[in-house]
Structures are given as structure tokens and as C-alpha cells.
Amino acid sequence: MTEYTKPLPLITDLSRVFYDGCKERKLLYQQCRECGEVIFFPKKICSNCMSRDLEWKQSQGRGKIHSFTVTYSYAPPEFAKDTPYALSIIAMDEGFYIMSNIVDCDFDKLVCDLPVEVVFQPVTPDITLPKFRPRPPAR
């Protein structure tokens, strides 16, 4: 693996659970056991009822592009070599939103609400990132 030079996520006791899940090709989110609120980004306290009784759940990994942008220039310096790349906010079927890149696709065919699915990209021995690609047959 060539050296990975882009920013890596901050690992905390909470985000470690999420990235350990990614290493096992599982996209994890949380749900409140008390009020049922779907929670992502992961938290210690329910954003609805302030309960600390939150459980981790595995997402089916499917969603739709809420929005996207293909960056051609003026990218943050660490990403300058990678242009063009597609940055996206994805609306997951379970009801949470996640930011990622759309990969394995023709950028000209991207459109809001396009169905996508997660693919896991190991970038270092410790970190695997969830990325998304158009779901067949849209591919």
C-alpha cells in the first residue's frame, strides 16, 4: 500500500467502534433504546431524549444521494492530487445521513436521489473508510 497522505478520522472511544465496524465491512449507526431515535454521527447521549441507553446497529448499507459535488479545482490541499472527486451527503435507508465520496462511477451520470450502496476501502492498516457507489442497475 502506498503511503496514505489524506486526513484520517480522529479515533475516540466512540468512533473506534464505528471504524472497527468498517474494518469488518459493517456500517454501524446507533438507535436509542428508550425513544427509538436513529442517531448518526455516533453519540454518548440521545439527541432526542438525552438517554445514555444507545445501541449499535448495522446498516444495510443502502441509501440515496441527498446531494453531491464534483470538485475539479481549489480542493483542500491534501486532496488536490485526487481531483476530480465526488463528495456527497447520502440519505441512508435507515433514516440517517452520512458524508462520503461516490466512487466507481461516471461523474456525469450522478444525480440527486440516485440509489447508492456502501463499499469499504481500507486506506491504512487501521482505518477502512465507507465509500459509496451507484447501485445496479443504475450503474
Next chain:
Amino acid sequence: MNRFRGKTAIVGIGEVPTGHFPERSFVDAAITVCEAAIKDSGVPKHAVDTIIPIGVVSNPLDNANVVCSWLVEELGLGKTAKSNFQVMSGGSSSANALKTASSLVLAGLSQAVLVVHCDRLGTGIDFNAAVTAFARASVSQEYEVPYGWGQLGLAGLLQQRYMYETGTTERQIASVVESLRKWAALNPNAMMRKLRTADEILDSPVISSPVRKRTMNVLADGAAAFIVTSAEWAKDLTDQPAYVLGVGSRCTNFTSTQQPKNYHAAWGPAADEAYTMAGIQPKDVKVAEIYDAFPTFILITMELLKLCELGEAGRLVENGHTSPGGRLPVSTNGAMMAQGHTGAGGGVAILVEAARQVMGKAGERQVPNADIVVETASGGVGMDFHVGVLGREA
């Protein structure tokens, strides 16, 4: 009657040109706008007892120093000032400073509050450092940093979804810039004063789709200040104060991933609150000084302010109604797209322009009968939404 409505006023404003001024020092620009605001207000210097410097983004040392009463010493306010403290919420600092200043005056804790913004994002910071700083703040370190988010990416995400939901065309977005350039051409303090047609704007390359080079803002040096006093005193100080008639706000999120997907449900109440407090209807608004950062947010805000129907803002702009001479003048200083992006100062410049229009001091770009002016601000990635109503009668 609401106990906030019409009880305070902006009585003095100061501003220096926005642009790239490597020879203009931070403190020189800062004291120049304070001096101008104090002299414009007619408030005796010794009555300026509270100084609120807005956060400085380009230089942490300048920021530390304004927090530590640098401007109190420079302006010679040390014998009479009671408090110097910072208000900082990025682009919405203007609104939060106005709320804070008005509350202090209303509570009798302050006679006159000086709010001042100064920053040097054009020449006081290396360009790449500025891009990096803006690409790191307001981003989740755990779940967003790996993907190449930046302020232009944010603009792209916002514009893409807005066009998809409303059917607004790219040409209509470009028309916003055309309109802002027309206003900037009449504003000696603006940076981008050259007229550009929508077609010329669409001719520029795509940077982060669908945002093009000429639908990006440009980082700049700038400074502006304003003075808030009681409405009672304002009447004696100046012929035409800008009375604070209504404020409303909502603070919703930190990251762009978690930004409300339905702006109208999340931020609409801010406009409703401000209008209700002011006792006005959207149709009473003569000028809308809208905070932009990017052109799409002007269109979204026109709809949030109920100045038009959902999805209609682009057509209104394309037909010239928001330009000089139009029936709904929008962002008459050129906003950040044409006056220049000065960090937290974009909002301050918008608020100062709103006061300027109400006070009848807008020169060539003065809108006739600007008796009710609405102004907006938003910070972070669009983390909040603030609406203020200024008017000629308390």
C-alpha cells in the same frame, strides 16, 4: 407590545473598503472604522462603555489582542469603558452582537455599545492556509474529514440540491451574481465592481459542480463597526436612527451532514419571529440585505423571508427585480460575492448596509423609502439563521 421592539437603535456606522490592502495594518483599519462609527453617531466618546470585537480569523494573535482590550487602549476608552468582550459565531456574529448590544442597552447596563469587526483574509494569511482553515472548521473530525470537504464543496452540495428540488437553473444562479455586481458597482467599498452578465459568469470553469469560478466568493481584508444606543437617546443624537424592530433566530447544527434538509421547517421560524416582533408583513419589506457567502443562499433566503414563493426566487432575480431600480432590492452592498468575503465580517457588512439604507446614507445605491429593511446572517456551514428588521420609526 414586545419589550424589545423599537427600544434600541443603530446610530452610527463605519466601514473601510474591502479588498487586498497589504499596507493597511489590522489596527489601523480597526480604529478607523471605530472612529468613523463614533463620529457618525454623535455619541460622546466617554459614553461608549462597551466594546464588542468580533472574532478575527486570519490571525490568532490579533484575535487574542482584541479580546484583551487592544481597541480600548488604542481608542483611549480606558477611563470610561466598562466591558470589552468578544462575540463570535462566524458569519452570524453580526446578529448575535446586535442581540447582545441591544440587550445590554435595554437592561440599562450600557449607554452605548461599539461593535467592531476587522480581519485580513485577503493579505494577512497565506491562501492555502486560509483554504485549509476553512476546510477544517465546522467539520466532524471523526466522520467528515476523510472525504475532501471544503467551503466550495459545501456551496456545491447546497446549489446541487436546491436546483434539483426547485428546478432553478444555473443561469438563474448566475443572475444572482450579475445583480450583486450591479450593486457593487455603486459601492465604493466593494471589491468586485466590474459588471458581469449571467452569460459571462456561466462562461467560467466549473470548480466544484455546479459552482463555477465566478460563482465563488473571494477572500478579502475588511473592517466595519456600528454603535447601538437606546431608541430614546437615538432621537436626540441623529436625524435618522436605524431602530431595531425585530430579531429572530434558529441555531440548528454543527456539520453540513447534519444541516437541516428542510430549511423552511428549521429556519423559517426565525423570519416569522422577527416579522411578528416588528409587527410587519413580508410585503412591507423595502430592501432585503441578505447574507450570502454563495449565490444559492440568497435565493434560499428570499424564500425563507417569504419575499416570494418557494422556487420562485431565481426567476425574480433573473428578471432584474433584485438589481438597482428593481422592485425588491437585495444585498445592496454586493454582499460577500461582490463586496468580498472578510470572514465573520460578511454579516457585519450586511448589517451595516441595512442600517445605512435605513439612515439614508447609501449614496448612489440608496433605495428610496427604505423605511423597513430586513437583514440576515448565517454562520459556520449554515449552522444557524438570523433575521433582523431595522426601520425608520420606533
